[in-house]
Every structure is written in C-alpha cells, then in structure tokens.
Amino acid sequence: MSAQTHEGLLVPGPCAAPVQAPDPTPKPQAAPVAAEPTAVEVEEHEPVTVDQPSDPASEPRPWEMPTVRRPVIAPWVRDVRQLRRATWWAVEEALHPIAFHAARTHLYAGRLAAGSPRGAARTVRALVRWTGDVEGRERLQGTDRADSPVYLALSRQRDERVKRRAPVTGAALLASGVGEGLLYAYEPALFGLTTTAGVLALGAVGRRRDRPILDSPVTGSGYAPKLTSDVVERALAACGLPATIAKQISEKGLEWVAPIQVDGPGWRAEFDLPYGVTVAEVAEKRDKLASGLRRPLGAVWPEPETEAHPGRMVLWVGRETLARSKAPEWPLLHRGTANIFEPLPFGFDQRLRPVSIPLIFDSILIGAMPRYGKTMALRVLLLAAALDPFVKLYIYELKGTGDLSSPGEQVAHRYASGAGTPALEACMEGLREVYAELERRSDLIRGLPKQVCPENKVTPELSRRVGGLQPLVLAIDECQELFGHKELKEEATELCVAIMKRGPAMGIMLALATQRPTKESLPLDISANMGIRLCLRVGGHLENNMILGTGMSARGVQAYTFTRKDKGVCYLAGVEDDPIVARGAYVDAPAAERVAERARALRAAAGTLSGQATGEMVEVDDHSPMVLLGHALEAVEGEKAHLAVLAARLADSWPDRYTVDGPTGAVPWTAQQLGAYLRTAGVQVDDQVWAAGVKGRPTNAAGVTREALRAAVASRS
Ligand SMILES: Nc1ncnc2c1ncn2[C@@H]1O[C@H](COP(=O)(O)OP(=O)(O)OP(=O)(O)O)[C@@H](O)[C@H]1O
Structure with missing residues (x-):
C-alpha cells in the first residue's frame, strides 16, 4: 500500500x-527453487x-448530554431593578416623542403656513402639467415628425387625454370653490377648518427637503437605532476580519443562536462567528465594529459565551455609553452590612447588572491615569470592607488629599494620609506590622488542632472564633510613592510580595492603587502576583498590560480605548473567567463619611474597634531600620547571637516594639521574622552561627554577628 x-x-x-x-524493470527469471520461509x-x-460508523449503544442518551437551557424568564426580567428600568425606558420611549411634538405644534403650524405659497405654486404647476399632459407633449416633441404614424398616434393620445382631464380639473376647481363659498356663507367654522387644513396641506406639499417640518425628538449622537441582524452582519463584515471571512459573513450571514432582544438599556445579540474565528479577534477590533454599527465605542461590548465555545459571541449594544448611563445607587449606601467572605458590592456593568469583587483570599491592583477614579474605586471597596465589623483595616493614602479619610479615620486600625516622609514611614511601619502578623498567624494556624482548622487557612468561622485571625485589608493609594522611593522600595517590595503571596490564606489582603504603572514604580514581582486587577483609563497598551496582565490588549481588553468621559469605567480581571467591564459606584465624600460612621457603630457594637480608630497614637520613627540596628547592637551581648535569642532580648527590652499578640498574650517576634527585618535593613544573616542557644548551651543556628550589624549601620549612615 x-x-x-x-x-x-x-x-x-x-x-x-x-x-x-514494485520495481518496474523486468528482472532475469531465476530457476524456480523451493520457497524458503522469509525472516521478515x-x-x-x-x-x-476516520469516521467510524456510529454505534448507537455507545452514544450518550439525550438526557446524558450537557445542554444549556435558556432561562424560561429572561434574567433581566427577574431582576427587579432592571425590570423597573426597562419598563420605565419603554414608557419613556413611547411618551417622549408624543410630548415633544405636542409641545411644538404651533411651530410646525407656522412652518407649514410659511411653506403654503410654495406648496400652492407647486400644486398649480402639477395641475397644469397633468391637465395639459405636459409629459405627452414632451414625448411628442422628442418624436421625429418624419416617423408620422408614431407621431400621429402620440398626438392623438395626448389630445384625448387633455380632452378627458380638462373637465375633471375644471369640475374639481368649481366644486371646491363653490363648496368653500357655501361653507363661508353657512358654516363659517367648517370653512375655517377646511381652509386651515388646506393651507397646512399646501405647506406639506411646499416643504423643503433640507428643512423638515418636524424636529427630531433625539439628537443624532444619542439616538440609538434598533439593533437588527442586518446591521450586525454588515458591521462584522466591515470590522477588518480577513477578507474571506468578511465575504462569508456578508454572503451567508451569521448563525444566530437567539433572536436579538432588549436586555436592560440596550440590545443583546447572540450568534456563532464563522468557523475558526474567535470572539477575541473581534473584540480586538471593537472600534471598527462600533464604526460599523454607527454607535459610540462606549456602547458596543462584544463578549465571549465561554461555556459554549470561543466563537460564540454575545454582542451587547447599549442605547448610550456606559459613562452616560444613569448609575444605580451603591447597594450599601444607606443600609446593610457586608461580609468579606462574600463578594463586596462594587459597581455595575454595561447592562447595569451589579458587579461585586471577591476580595477574600486575594489581592487587588488598581491602576489608571490621574483623575480617572482610582481612589474612588478603592474607597468603595474599603467602605464595603469597613461594613464587615470583623475586618481590620490598614489604610495609607500617599497623595495627601485625605480622599480615604472615610473610612480611614472612623474605623481603620492604622491610617495615614500625606505626601511626605511621615506618611511613607507610617506606611512602612504598617507593612512591617502586617508582615509580623503574617508570621504570627502562620504559627497560630499551625498550632491549631486539625478539627478546628482542617485546611490550614482562615475560614469565616475561624476568623470569628479564634482571636487574632480576623480578616485584614491593607490598602495603599498611590503606591508608586513607596515603590519609587530610593531607600524604601526594596524593603517595601519585599514586604508586599510576602504579604501578597502568603497573606491571602491567612485572611490578609493587599489592595494597591497606582497612577504610574511602570516597571520602576510597580515592581514586576508585585504586578505579576496580583489576583484581581482593575484598570481604568490608561495611556497605552504597556500600562494596560502592566495592570491587567500580559497579552490583554491583544485579547481586546484595552483600557486605553476608554474616553475622557469614562471616569470610573474600568476593566476588571480576575473576578470572572474573562475580564469584564464595570463602572464603580460613585460614593462622594459626605456619603462616604455617613457610611463610615455606620461602619464605626457596627464595630462599636461588635467590640471590634481597634488601633487608631480608638484614639491610639502610633509613633512613627523616621529611620526605623536604623532604630532596629541600634537596638540589635545593644542586645547582641558579645560577638554573635542566634536570631531566636536576639528576638527574646529585644522583646524583653522593648516589649511594645518587638512583640506581637498571641493567643496567650504578647509574644516575641519569631527568629524568621527578625531575620527578615534584619535582612531588609541590610544585615547579613547567616544560617549557621555557633553561639549560645535559648537554653544557654552553644549550638549552630541562624544568627548575626556584631560585625554584620555594624557594617549595615555604616552602609546606612
Ligand atoms: N465611579 C465614578 N463615577 C463617576 N465619576 C467618577 C467615578 N470615579 C471617579 N469619578 C470622577 O473622577 C474624579 C477623579 O476621581 P479620583 O480622585 O478617584 O481619581 P484618581 O485616579 O484617584 O485621581 P488621582 O490620580 O489624582 O489620585 C472624581 O472627582 C469624580 O468626579
């Protein structure tokens, strides 16, 4: 074969x-020999x-096949808020044009009256042309007289027409004249009515093409024509897909999965793209698609229906852009509490469906150009977290405008706002404290019996039952100030990376917001490890991918396509399978203050107010690493010391500074914790140092030498 x-x-x-x-050349015939068995x-x-006949027995039965049943009642109908909006929209849509035109009838009447002389002239001209069969005359003039039989036939035909039409015109004119005269004499009201109608009719006949009588009830840009399959197919064929695909779409159309329907404040079209074309390819060309649909970019949202296949697209086209749509109220604005173990209400999507962010066990990075809503987005999240009375908040706002003072001042365990060194140092102190908390929690969780903590991570029950395991959110606004700082950046990066990587399982979450998403201002280690990414308007695809993740702009997730009006509008990745578009709820400063007061009352009732929120003053050292080095030099007693021994001595001498809360009271820092701090302060920590152990006997363990401490001090000063 x-x-x-x-x-x-x-x-x-x-x-x-x-x-x-087979060899085509004939071989010389050998004498026949007995056939020998061949080895090969x-x-x-x-x-x-390839296509095997189907075996009905092995085929899955209909009830065994996965089918996606479309909901009996459309989801937006079941959502009371959306249903209310849709109903209101339909009523408005029907009543607005009626009211609009009713209010302008006098204007329209004036326009018609003004156009009536032109209309009368046009009517007379049309009547004369018809009665005198001007068309017939023109045809006659275009005929060669030499061609006399045709000429004669046409001439006869015209004469007959004129003879027939002249009496009709005469009778009609006479009848209307006499009729009007009689009405004038006997029914003046009816005469007025018919004369007005006649004038208006003449005005309609005399209207000019470039000046419509009726005004448009909607302005051009805001008018959203109904979305139809023809419009979608035309737009897709023109959006820059390969020529063969475009041809296929325009010739054969698309495979429609469901009829186009009204969905919230817009239309939803669901269809299969041609074989081999993915939704990402179309999403990449969203601007061209919007041009093809003749809709603003902010109103055109192609999304994949991931549960079907990558070529199934749900195209949602809004009546207006997301930035212009009327924002629903933040659900926690006036009442309600939150639970950090459930998604926190954040805003709404293009279809005005609520969007929530599951912050627990994750960290979030927020990035944007200045003035596009980073702080607002962070504030909404922090307010939601504050409404869970068990969440401990560390809030640092390094811009210095006090935008996070609510909830910072009312409920945060630690809060600082400022653009200078004190706020930065406070932030570093907070990071160190949370890092130490990390160490303490890992010891605590490790020490818990398996029945209490089977998964070795914080659960809602544990966080409520075991003291010191309450969820903790550390938020830093304008974190580029920290990561761009010459002296602090290394330590800050190291601490943040550790918190991001190890914190979530222990209920510690990090939220960072930056207006400068560059390599210098946002270390790669941090941007790469963030679970949730929220990107408002950015300048270009580099910043886009820095915040949302590599390759996002190629997938059509392009926050640089947001316009100047798209404040608070963002791409949100890490919340669902695919990035979604959302607009954060807008909670202004007075409203934020009221929510924060509510959160404070909740905490007071639950007995969870702590730290600065209870009036505790936090001492911030200007040069904390130097303080640690000085203390360590005092405590080292000799030429070298084990970290565990040093930690115990530091805790003895400065208990407020070098201890953390444990289940049985304050405990010294662990050896690992102290090692991490000393390393970030520039001290060389050795794994094997021969010195007296905790029990006094000399052993080998991790420790430092006096010389290494002195060297670190020297390099810092
Ligand atoms: N969700 C939103 N809805 C409507 N408007 C918003 C929203 N978020 C922000 N804005 C508008 O954008 C302005 C800037 O917001 P914000 O202060 O949060 O921006 P920012 O990115 O933090 O600015 P900066 O870079 O200066 O810190 C707000 O004053 C508000 O007018």
Missing part, C-alpha cells in the same frame, strides 16, 4: 513496516476509516 495520504483514511505511519514499491513478514495494512 502506498504511503500517500487518503482523505478520510488512516494510513500506516513512519513506524509501520516498510513496504517496497510484510504486514498488510488495511485502511482505517
């Missing part, structure tokens, strides 16, 4: 026994059909 490929057949591959092609048997390969 030859090795060439047959369609629909499987042929032997390279591993199959080689088969010799050539295996015959029957072709195997």
Whole structure:
C-alpha cells in the first residue's frame, strides 16, 4: 500500500513496516527453487476509516448530554431593578416623542403656513402639467415628425387625454370653490377648518427637503437605532476580519443562536462567528465594529459565551455609553452590612447588572491615569470592607488629599494620609506590622488542632472564633510613592510580595492603587502576583498590560480605548473567567463619611474597634531600620547571637516594639521574622552561627554577628 495520504483514511505511519514499491524493470527469471520461509513478514495494512460508523449503544442518551437551557424568564426580567428600568425606558420611549411634538405644534403650524405659497405654486404647476399632459407633449416633441404614424398616434393620445382631464380639473376647481363659498356663507367654522387644513396641506406639499417640518425628538449622537441582524452582519463584515471571512459573513450571514432582544438599556445579540474565528479577534477590533454599527465605542461590548465555545459571541449594544448611563445607587449606601467572605458590592456593568469583587483570599491592583477614579474605586471597596465589623483595616493614602479619610479615620486600625516622609514611614511601619502578623498567624494556624482548622487557612468561622485571625485589608493609594522611593522600595517590595503571596490564606489582603504603572514604580514581582486587577483609563497598551496582565490588549481588553468621559469605567480581571467591564459606584465624600460612621457603630457594637480608630497614637520613627540596628547592637551581648535569642532580648527590652499578640498574650517576634527585618535593613544573616542557644548551651543556628550589624549601620549612615 502506498504511503500517500487518503482523505478520510488512516494510513500506516513512519513506524509501520516498510513496504517496497514494485520495481518496474523486468528482472532475469531465476530457476524456480523451493520457497524458503522469509525472516521478515510484510504486514498488510488495511485502511482505517476516520469516521467510524456510529454505534448507537455507545452514544450518550439525550438526557446524558450537557445542554444549556435558556432561562424560561429572561434574567433581566427577574431582576427587579432592571425590570423597573426597562419598563420605565419603554414608557419613556413611547411618551417622549408624543410630548415633544405636542409641545411644538404651533411651530410646525407656522412652518407649514410659511411653506403654503410654495406648496400652492407647486400644486398649480402639477395641475397644469397633468391637465395639459405636459409629459405627452414632451414625448411628442422628442418624436421625429418624419416617423408620422408614431407621431400621429402620440398626438392623438395626448389630445384625448387633455380632452378627458380638462373637465375633471375644471369640475374639481368649481366644486371646491363653490363648496368653500357655501361653507363661508353657512358654516363659517367648517370653512375655517377646511381652509386651515388646506393651507397646512399646501405647506406639506411646499416643504423643503433640507428643512423638515418636524424636529427630531433625539439628537443624532444619542439616538440609538434598533439593533437588527442586518446591521450586525454588515458591521462584522466591515470590522477588518480577513477578507474571506468578511465575504462569508456578508454572503451567508451569521448563525444566530437567539433572536436579538432588549436586555436592560440596550440590545443583546447572540450568534456563532464563522468557523475558526474567535470572539477575541473581534473584540480586538471593537472600534471598527462600533464604526460599523454607527454607535459610540462606549456602547458596543462584544463578549465571549465561554461555556459554549470561543466563537460564540454575545454582542451587547447599549442605547448610550456606559459613562452616560444613569448609575444605580451603591447597594450599601444607606443600609446593610457586608461580609468579606462574600463578594463586596462594587459597581455595575454595561447592562447595569451589579458587579461585586471577591476580595477574600486575594489581592487587588488598581491602576489608571490621574483623575480617572482610582481612589474612588478603592474607597468603595474599603467602605464595603469597613461594613464587615470583623475586618481590620490598614489604610495609607500617599497623595495627601485625605480622599480615604472615610473610612480611614472612623474605623481603620492604622491610617495615614500625606505626601511626605511621615506618611511613607507610617506606611512602612504598617507593612512591617502586617508582615509580623503574617508570621504570627502562620504559627497560630499551625498550632491549631486539625478539627478546628482542617485546611490550614482562615475560614469565616475561624476568623470569628479564634482571636487574632480576623480578616485584614491593607490598602495603599498611590503606591508608586513607596515603590519609587530610593531607600524604601526594596524593603517595601519585599514586604508586599510576602504579604501578597502568603497573606491571602491567612485572611490578609493587599489592595494597591497606582497612577504610574511602570516597571520602576510597580515592581514586576508585585504586578505579576496580583489576583484581581482593575484598570481604568490608561495611556497605552504597556500600562494596560502592566495592570491587567500580559497579552490583554491583544485579547481586546484595552483600557486605553476608554474616553475622557469614562471616569470610573474600568476593566476588571480576575473576578470572572474573562475580564469584564464595570463602572464603580460613585460614593462622594459626605456619603462616604455617613457610611463610615455606620461602619464605626457596627464595630462599636461588635467590640471590634481597634488601633487608631480608638484614639491610639502610633509613633512613627523616621529611620526605623536604623532604630532596629541600634537596638540589635545593644542586645547582641558579645560577638554573635542566634536570631531566636536576639528576638527574646529585644522583646524583653522593648516589649511594645518587638512583640506581637498571641493567643496567650504578647509574644516575641519569631527568629524568621527578625531575620527578615534584619535582612531588609541590610544585615547579613547567616544560617549557621555557633553561639549560645535559648537554653544557654552553644549550638549552630541562624544568627548575626556584631560585625554584620555594624557594617549595615555604616552602609546606612
Ligand atoms: N465611579 C465614578 N463615577 C463617576 N465619576 C467618577 C467615578 N470615579 C471617579 N469619578 C470622577 O473622577 C474624579 C477623579 O476621581 P479620583 O480622585 O478617584 O481619581 P484618581 O485616579 O484617584 O485621581 P488621582 O490620580 O489624582 O489620585 C472624581 O472627582 C469624580 O468626579
């Protein structure tokens, strides 16, 4: 059998026994000998059909097949808020044009009256043309008289028409004249009415094409024409897909999965793209698609229906852009509490469906150009977290405008706002404190019995039952100030990376917001490890991918396509399978203050107010690493010391500074914790140092030498 490929057949591959092609040249015939058994048997390969006949027994039964049932009642109908909006929209849509035109009837009447002389002239001209059969005359003039039979026939036909039409016109004019005269004499009201109607009718006849009588009840840009399959197909064919695909779409159309329907404040179209085309390819060309649909960019949202296949697209086209749509109220604005173990209400999507962010066990990075809503987005999240009375908040706002003072001042365990060194130092102190908390929690969780903590992570029950395991959110606004700081950046990066990586399982979450998402201002280690990413308007694809993740702009997730009006509008990645578009709820400063007061009352009732919120003053050292080094030099007693021994001595001498809360009271820092602090302060920590152990006997363990401490001080000063 030859090795060439047959369609629909499987042929032997390279591993199959080689088969010799028959040699066309005749061989000399040898004398017949007895056939000897050959050592190699050539295996015959029957072709195997690729499409096997179907075996009904092995086919899944209809009830075993996964089917996606479309909801009996559309989801937006079940959502009371959306239903209310949709109903209101339909009523407005019907009543607005009626009211609009009713209010302008006098204007329209004036326009018609003004156009009536032109209309009268046009009517007279049309009547004269018809009665005198001007068309027939023109045809007659275009005929060669030499062609006399045709000429004669046309001439006769015209004469007959004129003879027939002249009495009709005369009678009609006479009748209307007499009629009007009689009405004038006997029914003046009816005469007025018919004369007005006549004038208006003449005005309609005399209207100019460039000046419509009726005004448009909607302005051009805001008018959203109904979305139809023709419009969608035309736009897709023109959006820059390969020519063959575009041709296929315009000739054969799309495969529609469901009829186009009103969905919230817009239309929803669901269809399959041609074979091999993915939604990402179309999303990448969203601007061209919007041009094809003749809609603003902010109103056109193609999304994949991931549960079906990558080519199934849900195209949602809004009546207006997301930035212009009327924002629903933040659900926690006036009442309610939150639970950090559930998604926190954040805002709404293009279809005005609520969007929540599951912050627990994750960290969030917020990035944007200045003045596009980073702080607002962070504030909404922090307010939601504050409404869970068990969440401990560390809030640092490094811009210095006090935008996070609510909830910072009312409920945060630690809060600082400022653009200078004190706020930065406070932030560093907070990071160190949370890092220490990390160490303490890991010891605490490790020490808990398996029945209490089977998964070795904080659960809602544990966080409420075991003291010191309450969820903790550390938020830093304008974090570029920290990561761009010459002296602090290394330590800050190290602490943040550790918190991001190890914190979530222990209920510690990090929220960072930056207006400068560059390599210098946002270390790669941090941007790469963020679970949730929220990107408002940015300048270009580099910043876009820095915040949302590599390759996002190529997938059509392009926050740089947001316009100047898109304040608070963002791409949100890490919340659902695919990035979604959302607009954060807008909670202004007075409203934020009221929510924060509510959160404070909740905490007071639950007995969870702590730290600065209770009036505790936090001492911030200007040069904390230097303070640590000085203390360590005092405590080292000799030339070298184990970290565990040093930690115990530091805790003895400065208990407020070098202890953390444990289940049985304050405990010293662990050796690992102290090691991490000393390393970030520039001290060389050795794994094996021969010195007296905790019990006094000399052993080998991790420690530092006096010389290493002195060297670190020297390099810092
Ligand atoms: N969700 C939103 N809805 C409507 N408007 C918003 C929203 N978020 C922000 N804005 C508008 O954008 C302005 C800037 O917001 P914000 O202060 O949060 O921006 P920022 O990115 O933090 O600015 P900066 O870079 O200066 O810190 C707000 O004053 C508000 O007018």
